[in-house]
Amino acid sequence: MSKPVSSAATDASAVSAVRAYVDAHRAAFLDDLAEWLRIPSVSAQPEHADDVRRSADWLAAHLKATGFPTAEVWRTPGAPAVFAEWPSDDPGAPTVLVYGHHDVQPAAREDGWDTDPFEPVVRGDRLHARGAADDKGQVFFHTLGVRAHLAATGRGAPAVHLKLLVEGEEESGSPHFRDLVEQHRERLAADAVIVSDTGMWSRDTPTVCTGMRGVADCEIELRGPDQDIHSGSFGGAVPNPATAVGRLVAALHDEHARVAIPGFYEGVTELTDRERELFAELPFDEAEWLRTAASYAPYGEAGYTTLERVWARPTAEVNGIGGGYQGAGGKTIIPASAMLKLSFRLVAGQDPDRIEASVRAWVADQVPAGIRHTITFGAPTRPCLTPLDHPALQSVARAMGRAFEQEVRFTREGGSGPAADLQDVLKAPVLFLGVSIPSDGWHAPNEKVDLDLLLKGAETTAYLWTDLAEHWRDTD
Missing domain, CATH: 3.30.70.360 (Alpha-Beta Plaits)
Incomplete structure (x- = not known):
């Protein structure tokens, strides 16, 4: 049930409309994000339990104001999660679940921050605050993206059935997350999962992650x-x-x-020849990587490159x-x-x-x-991987390519996370859409996010919902 591919002229018109909307609403978007970042939602510290609940309540209210007909705070034995849903006008549209988290790492001025970590500060083109990149900023660009999507298409509802699940315990190991997903399996049912708790290779090299260990x-x-x-x-x-x-x-x-x-x-699952070619094309500086690793020589399984060892072995x-x-x-x-x-x-x-x-x-x-x-x-975390030729993954790459106006490359993630629980319980492919870059300093003092990249994330999602609806329907 695919629809015809849009013409180049139509695509250019859509890009122009999306960018105009994002630019026009940039200031209001950043003001709202700053308000959310001021809430010190540190899930690992019991003294901030009320703040984590306040963060969930704030997000649910904002999602309602964005236009989501349903926005609920889901309680757990620990910190609360937020669920939101906005059905499409097209009953046959694919269903997409966006995952992120609203809790943040501990932060204090004496840790080495130049300013109060919970008082957002813009310096140049970067916003400094705990959670700016990990993960409030990357959750929040979806609110601007869906509004830009509606404005550019003239729709009253998204082109896909859109759901959000934003947990409150990711920085504490997600101890109740799988139980939450299993408890709400039917309401969370989706054809694809978009994880916006990840990043790109660099500012000049936009990438899409295809899997986590x-x-x-x-x-x-x-x-x-x-x-x-x-x-x-x-x-x-x-x-x-x-x-x-x-x-x-x-x-x-x-x-x-x-x-x-x-x-x-x-x-x-062994690496394909194409995956190895794509990894080899990335501008990887092994000497610089070793300096980041505070190490003096690469080491690992014979027959594989450093990136292959970290991502796929x-x-x-x-x-x-x-x-x-x-x-x-x-x-x-x-x-x-x-x-x-x-x-x-x-x-x-x-x-x-x-x-x-x-x-x-x-x-x-x-x-x-x-x-x-x-x-x-201990409790294990399962790996997840989406094949390069999966149509939903191709939609993410096309949408990001429109936003960044260049070819999008593919990576994997060597670490682990709760995304695999979503894949395992919901039986849906997991796709990664993040615009943070390594220098953003997740978990470190002076965490920051590049404002232009954050808005590129919003732009990407504005294109993505249309692309998924046009080019992919789950036929299983």
Whole structure:
């Protein structure tokens, strides 16, 4: 059920109308955003619980004022989320759910901020405030974008059935998010999910992220003797848990830096030749990247570039190791216990449950007789990936290309986030639309956002809803 592609003249007219609307409403948009940024919605600090609730209430009211017929605050056992919905006049239009978060990281002037982090300041073409980029600014551009979309098309409702879910606990690990999504599965049902909690490669290189890695983590405790014992009397005659931990770490990878746990790579979705070509085209400066990483040489699985390793390959990392005497001087003991913390970044095709089972079996096989062990896993986050040829992803790339007037490239994200829960529960492709850039300083002092890029985000969404309605309908 596709409609004809718009002519070049019609497209140019639409671009002109959208830009005129965005430019005309720039000042009011920034004033409203600044008002929201003044609310210190720090979910990790209990003393700001009322502020997080106030932030949710403010956003729901603003979405109502924007035109959303439905805008609700959804309570959770922790901080509240905001849900909004604006049905299209076309009952056959695709349904799109936009995800973001309204909570922010802790911030205080004494952390190194030049100004009060919750008193927005414009310096040059950048807006400085906690949450300016992560993630209030990137949530908020959708309010301007939908209004520009309506003004440019003359519609009374969006070209798609538009929904928003803006959570309040992302900066605290989203402990109640999956339960919230499962509880409201029917109301959140969508053909596609747009995540606006991400960024671009750089100001001059607009990009669309196609996927995020998942993560699983565990703590392994090894116990030997029932207490610390004398290494002269018993060393070499009973197993040492600290030595066993060292052997586990040594056995974690092979000589090619591949994870050596049997079954670890089962189901991995391999990079396509086209994806590798696109990654290679990015203006990547490995020396600069190493300086950002405060490191001195690249390292990783043989046969892959640095970007491929970070974005598209699974990993196993030692996050912590301990056991035995740690004080000054010597203490000749065999320690009673030792500890190891591991995390595994997972890519599309890997199942966290299978990874957990593989790790448990591998540890049991590695640990020598006389060493008892326990393994505790945290809650996993699943990976998500949308193929390059998915029509909804192509709509995002086209819309961003119109806004930036240049070719849009593709990346992935090496980290993990709650987007995979939306994909897993709603069975919908996840698409990433963000305009923040690395220098914006997420989580750091003096967080900022480029105002021109923020408005490009609004412009992109104004084109996106029309493009999705014209070129893609879910036929499953």
